[in-house]
Amino acid sequence: MLAAIASPSQAKEESRSLNLDFERVTPAGEAWGWGRWGPRNSNFRFEVDSSTAFSGKRSFRISGTSHGVGSAETVFPVNVAAGRHVRYYGRIKTAIVKEGFAALWWRVLDHDGTYNLSRTATECASGTTEWRECSVAIDVPKTVADIRFGISLKGSGSAWFDLLGIEIDGVKYVEPTLFDPSEMEIRTLMEHAFTFDTHLLDNDDLAALNPLFEGGQIVALGEASHGTLELFELKVRLFKHLTTLGFTVFAIEASMPEAAKLNEYVTGGHGDPKSLLAGLKFWTWNTPELLALIEWIRAYNQSKDRKIEFWGIDCQIAETAIRNVRNFLSRTKPQSLVRFDEASETISGRNPTSETLEALHDIDEVLTLFPSDTSNSRLTWAKQNARIIRQAVYARASMASREECLADNALWVLEQHEPGTKMVLWAHNDHVSRVPITYPRMGSLLSTRSDGYLAVGLTFGTGSYTAVGSRGIATYAAVPAERGSVEWALGQLKSKTVAIDLRPARRGAADLAWLSRELDIRSVGARATADQFVPTNVTRQFDALIYVRDGHPTKPFGLEGPLANDRDDAGAIPYQ
Template structure:
């Protein structure tokens, strides 16, 4: 059984598209929207720069320059981050796009630093819980390949060379440190139940086929409708029936706990029990009138990961800025901050120009042909470019309360970031007013973004 191999070691410890850069000013003769260039808002940028000059000057005194995002670079550059994180056991690692090479590489670099210097053992991903278990099999036991298992997570955002490099490093680390508690990889999302169904099936088919057959009649019909298009359109009667069936299936499983543990182990049982929990969470987020919300459950699943691996395990959480933030009450990060306070630290990301992978509407689809050439001069992103360093990070608690930078950041300012969809002709859509220190403890800045490389 595949879960047996997956748990064996744990139990002993507990579409590449070449990118064409268009510049409307120098090369591209099309409209700004067709060139995928960010259009300046028309603000008086000279006055803006003059106004922000004291902010830039005070920022220069406290920034921490870094030489780049390559995970193999000198770790000493990150020591101030390590000092700030201290003994925190959750660290949120954000990203200002879902497709930037520098963000992905830097999160890999941060995780390696946290593993080697602060005892972190788990990487949690904004990815399907069941799909990520295959990645963990590879990290722990070398089952499959990094590329094949990452595809099981079903998010195009992670099917990149940068994520593969992280996964392969985790596997290599475990091989090189056989006497340590191994590194592990988990997903905390619940937007799909396909793989969860197969984990349940594999476990029960070998241990209690009659129980599986009873549970299968309750789970399998739901799997066929469990998506954002189909499920919300169902009648309330059908949805209520599915809700009841999922709860009943979980209860049937729980009633056989002692027998199943005797035939396998408590840890194997607990793993599969979480698959039933994911089913119930999935139904809840697909029925938004009554559901608690995806981020609420991502926070709960992150806590489950920590408790499942080992109660004192330290976990890094890889997700978008908008999920790891502690400043939006609905976000995963806010949930974790409320529950764990100083034991949750969050690192956000920013950039000023460059390319990234994202979906475009109007039939374009997924493409690396997305460019922000110049940020609106009113944005934080533009101000950070004026500091004069290509790459650096800010620890907001290091800002002097009397400094211009402190006064600037501790109010809402225009900040550019996007998720998986990009509208080249409506780029102001991705600017929002944000009090950054309320959202992030640390902000990592790269002057130029390059698209993450699909494999």
């Protein structure tokens, strides 16, 4: 929403998701919305300061003694700024800033994984200064994939930031205020909802949810966090039920080459399933719930003619893909190994550069020497692994590129099967979203390429979850849902589990119109954060939403004790 231009010296307005005035803080006292994006330099201190402010009660302070850069960042909606002129401004105060400066910055990430535009206001403030206004302007291209903006301190000293603002084509950007449903609207919600007294739904309960899946060929099951036990248990039950509706492909947010070994196991191969699960290299999935599902799929396949397959669709890890391509070449064109090895060594662990792009071209060229033959499954698999090598390079530099790879790989899996094959996707709520969240997501890309794409979000109301944080992989508290959040509204139904079909609201059902307003929803992922809620339009993001009242932490294999809360490291299981 764009509103009239306002002077930055005027009284503050409430910023719900960008928190441009730093007045909104988390229960832990951190600046709401500024803790979940981007890395933080451990040589700097980041904090909300209640003793110093240009306006209101709080400002954001960055202080340090190093000669590096300490930066805090957040994201801006791509659809609002694409193709527009942006002016980003704010107030800065400094104390004894040496060998550097305090600044505002704005960066635009393109779809190829590179920052094609970056602007930093380098002349803002250094030394010791009182509050002064600083600004940076940029023309955002229409092809933008991701927008980051933030505040930073280069060098030693302290800098305070306050009353940030953004203008789009000369008009001040004002965010929509989140909506708080009335008691009448909550009662109407009850009339449309499926309610249960447990998250461990039985066959009759699951059958009652069949309308949620009508018309679906790709049903994506999301999750508000990667470490909530009840959501995992419910998703396992949902998948088992969906197999009775003809779904035969299980695909998860995990690396494709590593998951292929699990697919061999569930379809009759040999191996230790627990070791194969750990081999995915995602601690998030290395849990008893996923192991039990793998064993269930294998047992199912031994008793049924119609087989269920287990696939990964992620592209973050290239090592196994490199080995797979190399093994193929060693059997078919050993003379090309030297060129391949040189190319794969060049790209290892690196972002897109002219050198890595040339190496990727070499890998592609080696495989183009083979005639196109869709009946040659080994060649098809080798070419897909080469594609994953390329995807991994771009995914390191761009989250938008990773979303594209998730969508592309999911469709590639379906292309290997008969037309009409049905797939269940297991991923985070943000990934399965039908609409872009800052940049295009897997779900938004699939929804434009498949008429049968259905996104089912899963969230929880209270409790705790497992994540990577200051204590390593451990249990962290869930921030209580407040008024204005989806979880608070669903919690008013007083049931342990609530499911609702959001499509009628999206089509304009008058009695559910309030669901199409901006509401907070929990979004955690694999990393612990005090910033656990983000505003969204749930009717656009999901086709259905399932809420579980109580959340408890998952217990990944390989951790000592209940969850080794006193650990300072992430354990032996890599974080991805």
